[in-house]
Amino acid sequence: MTVDRAELSLTLGVEIDAELLQLALTHRSYAYENGGLAHNERLEFLGDSILGQAVTVMLYTENPNLDEGELAKRRASLVSSVALAEIAVGIDLGSHVLLGRGEELTGGRQKASILADAVEALIGAAYLSVGPDAATALVLRLIDPLLNDPERFGAAMDPKTSLQELSTRVGKGLPQYVVTDSGPDHSKRFNATVLVGGDAVATGEGSSKKQAEMAAALAAWAVLQRPRR
Incomplete structure (x- = not known):
């Protein structure tokens, strides 16, 4: 099974290498059922770091009057699994994720943890494909809708x-x-x-x-x- 790279790349606004895109969307359940393929958890690890840095720098530079505690609160709300899953739903990412039969049958395409991990993996794949500046720009585009919901900041803490x-x-x-x-x-x-x-x-x-x-x-x-x- 291959991913519709053109459709997803258009949605993301960045051209991710085809193999890296495939890897970013491969959940371990699919990998295990197909002969032990590589899956997206290493890319997720990388993307988590890039996400955190991009959000931290953005909050620091755009909110000079906020103290460290308030900045931490806002960062937590923007990088939480719930927030990332919300982003994933907004770009219909669930329809692109490669899942094993068990996850498919138990609603894996709607699971917040799977969706959030896939978003982080995509960010990691973007970093490797097009570099840090474009990956940071992708992060900021993805979280932009969340910034319009100030109530989210208190709830995340x-x-x-x-x-x-x-x-x-x-x-x-x-x-x-x-x-x-x-x-x-x-x-x-x-x-x-x-x-x-x-x-x-x-x-x-x-x-x-x-x-x-x-x-x-x-x-x-x-x-x-x-x-x-």
Whole structure:
């Protein structure tokens, strides 16, 4: 299976090397089911660093009156898995990701963690293809829609409290969390589902129960506040 490079490159506004683009969109589940192909986690590692630097420099230069704490809060909100997944949805990235059968059947194209990782991998691929300046420009284009939502900055720092306040304000009561875990004891993964008003609103993943609940809370906050914008 090959990626429609032209369509995605047009959306991104940058010409990424075809092999690197393929690699950036190859999830490990697909790689394992197809003979142990290379997958996107190394590119994700690279892209995470480039994303963080680009956002940090932008916030520092464009907000001379903000102190370190406020800058850190804004950076956290822009590089979170929820924010990156929102970016991915905006560019329909899920339709391009290469997934294994199991992930395909369990809604992998809508999973925030998979989408966020793919965004970071694309940034890494752009860096290797066209250099640091173009990769930074790509990051700034991708996060630009998020900058118009100032409420996001507070929610990213304390998502459970922010969700509780929002849920109460809209008359849905206190959120509830259901957490499951999987994997061996030395490498467990936790998955949290948050219910608001009795309805499952969002899920989150993490290496601890706390991380999973925070990810789910931030995703649910984004869902609940969207109609109010």
